Amino acid sequence: MWIYEKKLQYPVNVSGKNVQLAxxxxxxxxxxxxxxxxxxxxxxxxxxxxxxxxxxxxxxxxTEELAHLEIVGTLVYKLTKDASVAELKAAGLGGHxxxxxxxxxxxxxxxxxxxxxxxxxxxxxxxxxxxNMAAEQKARATYNWLINLSDDxxxxxxxxxxxxxxxxxxxxxxxxxxxxxxxxxxxxxx
Amino acid sequence: xxxxxxxxxxxRKIQQVEFVTLELNLYLNTHPEDQKALEQYNCMHRELxxxxxxxxxxxxxxxxxGWGMNTGNSWRWAEQPWPWEM
Ligand SMILES: [Fe+2]
Numbered sequence: 001m002w003i004y005e006k007k008l009q010y011p012v013n014v015s016g017k018n019v020q021l022a023x024x025x026x027x028x029x030x031x032x033x034x035x036x037x038x039x040x041x042x043x044x045x046x047x048x049x050x051x052x053x054x055x056x057x058x059x060x061x062x063t064e065e066l067a068h069l070e071i072v073g074t075l076v077y078k079l080t081k082d083a084s085v086a087e088l089k090a091a092g093l094g095g096h097x098x099x100x101x102x103x104x105x106x107x108x109x110x111x112x113x114x115x116x117x118x119x120x121x122x123x124x125x126x127x128x129x130x131x132n133m134a135a136e137q138k139a140r141a142t143y144n145w146l147i148n149l150s151d152d153x154x155x156x157x158x159x160x161x162x163x164x165x166x167x168x169x170x171x172x173x174x175x176x177x178x179x180x181x182x183x184x185x186x187x188x189x190x
Numbered sequence: 191x192x193x194x195x196x197x198x199x200x201x202r203k204i205q206q207v208e209f210v211t212l213e214l215n216l217y218l219n220t221h222p223e224d225q226k227a228l229e230q231y232n233c234m235h236r237e238l239x240x241x242x243x244x245x246x247x248x249x250x251x252x253x254x255x256g257w258g259m260n261t262g263n264s265w266r267w268a269e270q271p272w273p274w275e276m
Contacts, residue, residue, distance in 0.1 A: 004254050007201055008273045009209070056219040064212065074274040168216065175220035 002063070009067040010161045012074045013154045019091035022079035023109060024149050028072045028162070030106025030114040033138040035072055039065035041119040041135065048123045051183055057176045058132075061169050068162055073104055075158060126184070129177040136170035198276070200245050204252075207238045 028034040042062030049055045080088075080102055088097045095111055106114035122128050143163035150156045214231040221227060242252055243259075250266025251258030260266055 003257050006252055006254070006267070006270065006273060007205065009212075010205065011202065012274075053219060053222070057216070060216055060219060064216075070273065077274050168213070172216050172220055179220065 027109040031108030035069035140166035
């Protein structure tokens with residue numbers, strides 16, 4: 001089970017309303033390489049993992065991704081909460097307003113809704129761990145592009161923190177993959 | 191980033207210490223025999239518990255479902271602002 005902690009993993013401050021930036025950042029909320037996809041991918045892959053270590057890694061990184069989802073949601077919320085309809089329209093969020101008003105929704109930067117087709121569980125631990133390493137790199141690259149787009153230094157600071165986490169996750173998944181390969185080789189020979 | 195009130199300052203300290211315990215937790219998942227990391231983990235765990243207790247005594251539960259204490263005569267969990275509003 002999960003216990004909620006009433007705090008963010010990392011403090012989120014924004015310099016002010018910035019609808020355009022929010023429209024891009026939301027892709028890390030509900031886009032193909034975003035935090036929802038990451039979390040659901042890892043938490044779901046746990047069940048089919050043959051080693052205790054891999055289960056722990058997937059469980060704990062999947063849980064941290066939920067904390068990142070909340071950080072991204074907070075960014076979008078703070079950047080859009082006082083936006084006028086005209087401002088939403090000017091930033092290309094007229095369609096979002098029609099469907100959701102200022103509510104958050106799981107969409108990418110151009111408004112496509114989240115889909116389970118973004119993620120996979122192959123049941124093969126090597127395939128799944130390799131997918132996760134690629135996913136971490138894609139998330140890192142997305143944060144890179146978002147940092148390039150950001151014109152708010154306080155938002156950039158949060159994006160840098162999140163980018164760094166993807167690097168750490170990639171490292172941990174790499175170690176898990178090596179250990180898994182050793183484990184599967186040993187199993188073959190004994 | 192300057193923090194202007196004691197509640198926020200304590201929360202910031204908790205975020206810092208918990209970041210260390212989280213990092214050690216992920217590291218230990220793939221290095222379970224690392225004695226130095228194990229020692230650091232337990233040491234930071236104690237510091238985190240102390241800080242959380244301090245926070246909850248003053249500002250209400252940080253965790254739900256019975257993992258945080260409620261002080262005063264109303265249910266502070268539903269009164270204190272949510273993370274995205276702070
Ligand atoms: Fe990640």
